Amino acid sequence: MIQEERVRVLRPGPPARGRYVLYWMQASVRAEDNHALEYAALRARELGVPLMVYFGLTTTYPEANARSFLFLLEGLRDARDGLRARGLDLVVLDREAPEGALELSREACLVVTDRAYLRHLREWRARLAERAEVPVVQVEGDAVVPVDTASGKQEWAARTLRPKVQRLMERYLVPVEVTPDVTGYTGVTLEVDVSDPEGLVERLGTDTSVGPGAERGGSRAALARLSAFVDEHLGRYDRERNDPNAGVASRLSAYLHYGHLSPLRVALEAHAHPASASFLEELVVRRELSLNFCEFNPLYDRYEGLPRWARETLEKHAADPRPHLYDRATFEASDTHDAAWNAANNEMKRTGRMANYMRIYWGKKVLEWSASPQEAYATLLSLNNKYFLDGRNPNSYTNVAWVFGSHDRPWGERPVYGTVRSASEGGLRRKFDVDAYVRRWT
Numbered sequence: 001m002i003q004e005e006r007v008r009v010l011r012p013g014p015p016a017r018g019r020y021v022l023y024w025m026q027a028s029v030r031a032e033d034n035h036a037l038e039y040a041a042l043r044a045r046e047l048g049v050p051l052m053v054y055f056g057l058t059t060t061y062p063e064a065n066a067r068s069f070l071f072l073l074e075g076l077r078d079a080r081d082g083l084r085a086r087g088l089d090l091v092v093l094d095r096e097a098p099e100g101a102l103e104l105s106r107e108a109c110l111v112v113t114d115r116a117y118l119r120h121l122r123e124w125r126a127r128l129a130e131r132a133e134v135p136v137v138q139v140e141g142d143a144v145v146p147v148d149t150a151s152g153k154q155e156w157a158a159r160t161l162r163p164k165v166q167r168l169m170e171r172y173l174v175p176v177e178v179t180p181d182v183t184g185y186t187g188v189t190l191e192v193d194v195s196d197p198e199g200l201v202e203r204l205g206t207d208t209s210v211g212p213g214a215e216r217g218g219s220r221a222a223l224a225r226l227s228a229f230v231d232e233h234l235g236r237y238d239r240e241r242n243d244p245n246a247g248v249a250s251r252l253s254a255y256l257h258y259g260h261l262s263p264l265r266v267a268l269e270a271h272a273h274p275a276s277a278s279f280l281e282e283l284v285v286r287r288e289l290s291l292n293f294c295e296f297n298p299l300y301d302r303y304e305g306l307p308r309w310a311r312e313t314l315e316k317h318a319a320d321p322r323p324h325l326y327d328r329a330t331f332e333a334s335d336t337h338d339a340a341w342n343a344a345n346n347e348m349k350r351t352g353r354m355a356n357y358m359r360i361y362w363g364k365k366v367l368e369w370s371a372s373p374q375e376a377y378a379t380l381l382s383l384n385n386k387y388f389l390d391g392r393n394p395n396s397y398t399n400v401a402w403v404f405g406s407h408d409r410p411w412g413e414r415p416v417y418g419t420v421r422s423a424s425e426g427g428l429r430r431k432f433d434v435d436a437y438v439r440r441w442t
């Protein structure tokens with residue numbers, strides 16, 4: 001069952017007399033647990049035409065590098081294999097994604113796509129809807145609770161979104177049903193072969209300054225990690241998640257970012273476990289607060305998008321002497337006086353990940369040790385999006401904004417931070433063995 005709140009018509013009208021239904025796969029790069037794919041399959045079956053699944057490989061994608069491209073391509077390879085098992089092809093074209101969709105829409109009855117929340121991805125969909133001559137329908141499958149159903153406005157904080165999401169959870173915690181008897185459309189030349197992701201990264205001439213991360217992309221790796229997490233770590237998550245040495249966090253964020261894994265699948269598996277409350281708080285409430293922020297705050301990726309009280313207090317303390325002062329290059333080189341900070345930055349650069357608790361410290365210290373809060377914001381967002389495998393996600397913008405006070409409340413006034421929440425090394429040491437972490441990542 002696909003709840004109607006997940007479905008939004010971007011371009012209305014009756015289906016054309018085309019050769020196929022086109023599913024433009026963009027945000028949900030997976031053959032499993034994919035609302036948009038199943039919706040497209042249902043429509044194809046209803047119209048008695050085959051289904052074509054298309055992905056546009058945009059090689060000029062903002063802030064992309066070899067690390068992010070490899071992960072993306074590994075996901076495409078798995079999606080292709082998963083679709084093949086159902087008799088469907090994945091057509092990958094070397095085009096700016098909406099342009100390829102427009103081209104293929106000319107022979108389609110209608111176009112179905114999935115939903116994304118960042119500005120340029122929304123614009124891609126709007127551009128297609130404006131120019132296509134057939135109906136375009138968007139199906140939301142990367143939020144457990146559809147974002148506009150949970151709330152119609154920018155939420156203040158997790159505490160204001162939480163009751164709204166919790167009230168609706170039951171309705172949406174329903175597995176996606178696979179549509180049987182769908183035929184694949186076979187009349188298109190497959191332009192890009194995704195069998196060899198590493199070779200393809202080389203051939204595409206992607207920026208190699210950031211090499212592969214520690215995780216392998218794709219739904220196979222994602223589902224394996226999910227089941228290992230639920231079996232081995234979920235029971236310890238609540239107690240130990242703030243210890244980066246314990247390694248009990250799920251490490252699912254990159255798979256969620258690329259759409260290799262459905263958040264609904266994760267929620268369903270976790271929900272069945274007795275110790276799932278704090279994990280579901282992160283996965284559903286916090287993650288969907290980020291979707292809400294990007295959907296409803298037009299300045300989600302700008303310093304000016306921070307709450308007024310936070311900008312005012314940071315402004316008031318803008319001239320405070322900094323205990324240490326670093327520019328972006330020094331941060332990026334992990335060359336500060338602070339071994340814990342440098343270790344965290346190294347972990348990010350080498351692997352593409354960092355535990356949440358270290359990310360808080362890492363972010364707060366960039367605020368404390370930069371010449372201005374504006375410079376700190378720019379430094380943090382650019383390091384975040386260059387190195388993290390889960391970077392360039394709604395969570396990236398929302399959590400960087402959180403470092404500067406967004407979705408938080410004022411705390412006691414301090415130098416540099418004003419009333420924005422601060423972080424200290426003492427705080428880290430009270431929670432876990434910082435020296436062991438430093439030894440590992442220095």
Ligand SMILES: Cc1cc2nc3c(=O)[nH]c(=O)nc-3n(C[C@H](O)[C@H](O)[C@H](O)COP(=O)(O)OP(=O)(O)OC[C@H]3O[C@@H](n4cnc5c(N)ncnc54)[C@H](O)[C@@H]3O)c2cc1C
Nearest residue numbers: 249250251252253282283286287356359363391395396399
């Ligand atoms: C400064 C800073 C920058 C961050 N940048 C990113 C980023 O670029 N991309 C990203 O996905 N997350 C980011 N986070 C949020 C969080 O740190 C990561 O989502 C988490 O560490 C990912 O690891 P995990 O999958 O093991 O998380 P788990 O602890 O296992 O949590 C499960 C899932 O819940 C969601 N989640 C967890 N924590 C948060 C949170 N604070 N906000 C929203 N959703 C959350 C993620 O989807 C995560 O995969 C950032 C946090 C901070 C403080």
